[in-house]
Amino acid sequence: MDIIDNAAVAQHLSHVRIVMVNTTLPANIGSALRAMKTMGLVKLVLVAPKTYPHPDIDALAAGATDLIEQIEIVETLEDAIKDCHLVFGTSARSRTIPWPLLDARPAAQKSMQSVIHSQQEIAVVFGREDRGLTNEELALANYHVTIPVNTDYGVLNVAQAIQVICYEMRMATLELIDKTTDVEALMPVTDSEAMHWDEPLVTHEQMEQFYPHIEKMLAEIEFLDPKNPRLLPLRLRRLFGRIQLDKMEYHLLRGIFSRVQALNNGTWKKTNADEDHK
Amino acid sequence: MDIIDNAAVAQHLSHVRIVMVNTTLPANIGSALRAMKTMGLVKLVLVAPKTYPHPDIDALAAGATDLIEQIEIVETLEDAIKDCHLVFGTSARSRTIPWPLLDARPAAQKSMQSVIHSQQEIAVVFGREDRGLTNEELALANYHVTIPVNTDYGVLNVAQAIQVICYEMRMATLELIDKTTDVEALMPVTDSEAMHWDEPLVTHEQMEQFYPHIEKMLAEIEFLDPKNPRLLPLRLRRLFGRIQLDKMEYHLLRGIFSRVQALNNGTWKKTNADEDHK
Numbered sequence: 001m002d003i004i005d006n007a008a009v010a011q012h013l014s015h016v017r018i019v020m021v022n023t024t025l026p027a028n029i030g031s032a033l034r035a036m037k038t039m040g041l042v043k044l045v046l047v048a049p050k051t052y053p054h055p056d057i058d059a060l061a062a063g064a065t066d067l068i069e070q071i072e073i074v075e076t077l078e079d080a081i082k083d084c085h086l087v088f089g090t091s092a093r094s095r096t097i098p099w100p101l102l103d104a105r106p107a108a109q110k111s112m113q114s115v116i117h118s119q120q121e122i123a124v125v126f127g128r129e130d131r132g133l134t135n136e137e138l139a140l141a142n143y144h145v146t147i148p149v150n151t152d153y154g155v156l157n158v159a160q161a162i163q164v165i166c167y168e169m170r171m172a173t174l175e176l177i178d179k180t181t182d183v184e185a186l187m188p189v190t191d192s193e194a195m196h197w198d199e200p201l202v203t204h205e206q207m208e209q210f211y212p213h214i215e216k217m218l219a220e221i222e223f224l225d226p227k228n229p230r231l232l233p234l235r236l237r238r239l240f241g242r243i244q245l246d247k248m249e250y251h252l253l254r255g256i257f258s259r260v261q262a263l264n265n266g267t268w269k270k271t272n273a274d275e276d277h278k
Numbered sequence: 279m280d281i282i283d284n285a286a287v288a289q290h291l292s293h294v295r296i297v298m299v300n301t302t303l304p305a306n307i308g309s310a311l312r313a314m315k316t317m318g319l320v321k322l323v324l325v326a327p328k329t330y331p332h333p334d335i336d337a338l339a340a341g342a343t344d345l346i347e348q349i350e351i352v353e354t355l356e357d358a359i360k361d362c363h364l365v366f367g368t369s370a371r372s373r374t375i376p377w378p379l380l381d382a383r384p385a386a387q388k389s390m391q392s393v394i395h396s397q398q399e400i401a402v403v404f405g406r407e408d409r410g411l412t413n414e415e416l417a418l419a420n421y422h423v424t425i426p427v428n429t430d431y432g433v434l435n436v437a438q439a440i441q442v443i444c445y446e447m448r449m450a451t452l453e454l455i456d457k458t459t460d461v462e463a464l465m466p467v468t469d470s471e472a473m474h475w476d477e478p479l480v481t482h483e484q485m486e487q488f489y490p491h492i493e494k495m496l497a498e499i500e501f502l503d504p505k506n507p508r509l510l511p512l513r514l515r516r517l518f519g520r521i522q523l524d525k526m527e528y529h530l531l532r533g534i535f536s537r538v539q540a541l542n543n544g545t546w547k548k549t550n551a552d553e554d555h556k
Contacts, residue, residue, distance in 0.1 A: 006428075006430065038434055040431075063432065105449065148448065148449065150316055153341065153342075156316055164442070167442055167445075170427070170428075171383065222549060235530060239523070243520060249513065256501055259501050260499065260541075264548070270542070271500060
């Protein structure tokens with residue numbers, strides 16, 4: 001993910017709204033706004049909030065004032081989601097009637113696919129601080145969504161849950177954008193691909209000059225016996241092959257090897273070498 | 279992920295510690311504990327916290343009192359990570375010298391692979407509320423980790439960042455456990471940890487003896503100027519921090535450094551050195 005098209009990410013995420021039902025604590029609305037803004041979501045709909053407006057909202061939403069101005073207040077959940085194509089109800093508990101249930105990650109992937117491929121409008125609905133969503137409200141959702149947590153401990157509070165959902169929405173968007181622009185990105189990610197690196201990595205071909213150099217240097221200082229190298233060349237390959245050197249590191253190490261060789265054969269002497277030997 | 283072995287998840291996550299450096303607000307420590315407990319992490323290490331203990335910690339850590347009792351307080355970051363194999367420093371900004379940088383998700387995957395396949399100890403280090411980690415602290419990490427956020431807005435606060443990291447650690451654990459029941463998932467991965475290594479990896483504390491050794495050797499052969507080392511020490515840390523040396527490699531490299539030192543100061547001579555100089 002080197003170059004991210006921020007405008008495209010923002011555009012996609014503008015199709016995802018967070019809906020909070022009967023929220024009691026203004027601090028939770030403020031935290032929700034902050035979590036949303038950090039991840040690039042912009043639309044918050046409050047269904048009959050208990051306390052609104054309130055200074056705590058502005059305090060906790062520091063820097064997200066543009067989102068406060070766009071908040072929509074409605075009376076019923078139906079009003080909040082009527083123009084949506086795909087509605088997720090958040091639920092920690094299993095209900096009487098099992099519903100299609102997705103974890104946060106696949107739910108976000110499904111959401112953003114629906115946005116990107118068919119411009120759908122998505123809603124994720126969060127319930128009251130104390131008792132979540134009612135069965136009737138949950139029945140309005142296409143899917144239920146849950147965040148896999150430590151079941152021995154309990155659940156996230158509503159602000160934390162919104163944080164995780166918004167994070168997954170952003171991640172799903174980045175992944176999908178990445179995939180649609182770059183076929184290589186569909187390959188399994190290992191360390192090096194996932195790393196943002198400042199220097200190009202060396203090629204296999206360059207490394208094939210590296211190993212003979214370190215081995216020759218080690219032979220010259222009699223650390224390696226060319227007649228009986230044992231496992232040393234293999235260990236060096238395993239070590240430096242694992243590291244994936246970048247070009248600067250490659251030249252740095254080869255510079256060190258050359259210095260040691262020059263020291264050993266007498267073509268390089270310490271600045272104060274003459275004094276040492278007097 | 280139908281049936282989850284909760285005991286196994288908890289056991290794996292017990293190898294991941296959260297380290298908070300110079301935290302000012304007790305509320306952030308409390309929120310961190312709550313986020314950890316929700317996701318199944320248990321070990322919090324505080325490096326020289328500004329305010330500790332404090333009732334706000336207990337208030338916000340509601341229900342996570344067992345984790346409060348296990349908090350470890352240390353004076354320096356080195357103390358917090360000395361027995362760790364893999365250290366992640368959280369960083370929002372790009373630095374003078376880019377470090378191996380992973381997004382939260384691949385960082386968590388790498389961490390939990392390292393735990394599950396080779397019982398490594400992992401630390402994720404979070405900095406001060408106002409200015410994060412210093413460059414010196416970041417240089418102690420093997421990798422930097424970042425959470426992809428809306429770059430137009432800024433960064434998560436420390437409690438939110440801990441929430442996301444702990445969530446990804448849990449998700450990575452659930453995925454890996456899921457996969458290990460599947461034979462295909464045991465197929466070679468390029469990650470060193472997944473390769474069932476034959477030698478134990480060195481700890482952070484051992485590496486803190488490695489860096490002074492290579493720097494001293496390079497200074498002695500005048501490859502590094504101790505009065506003006508420029509970026510060289512940092513580049514060496516970045517290079518060898520990324521590699522995660524095993525014990526045999528560690529002793530091999532230190533043996534080479536010692537040989538070069540002995541060659542340089544005349545305490546070791548080539549077998550045929552007399553002939554060469556005649």
